[in-house]
Amino acid sequence: MSSIEDIVDSLENKISKILHKLEVLKQTNSKLKEELKVSEQNLQSQKLLTTTWEEKYEALKIANSILGSDENKRETKLKINALIRDIDHCIAQLAD
Numbered sequence: 001m002s003s004i005e006d007i008v009d010s011l012e013n014k015i016s017k018i019l020h021k022l023e024v025l026k027q028t029n030s031k032l033k034e035e036l037k038v039s040e041q042n043l044q045s046q047k048l049l050t051t052t053w054e055e056k057y058e059a060l061k062i063a064n065s066i067l068g069s070d071e072n073k074r075e076t077k078l079k080i081n082a083l084i085r086d087i088d089h090c091i092a093q094l095a096d
Helices: 002-066 073-095
Strands: none
16 A cells, blocks of 8 residues: 555655646746737837837938938929829818
């Protein structure tokens, strides 16, 4: 009977160790999920910041073109024409 008791004790110890490892892995998984969430939020804010700076850069390019810079004149003319078309479209809608 002693050997059966030893086997049962051994199994209990092994199960206890496995359950402990499972708990540790659950905690690690939870921490990693939180870190992932924070990283995703940081990525979103960086993307937003990048978009904002790109918009500012485009506005600056247009402003430089309007001030007489030879660079990007074509882009500026196209942008102004697009704005004029948008305004004409709005006026046409208001007239209806």
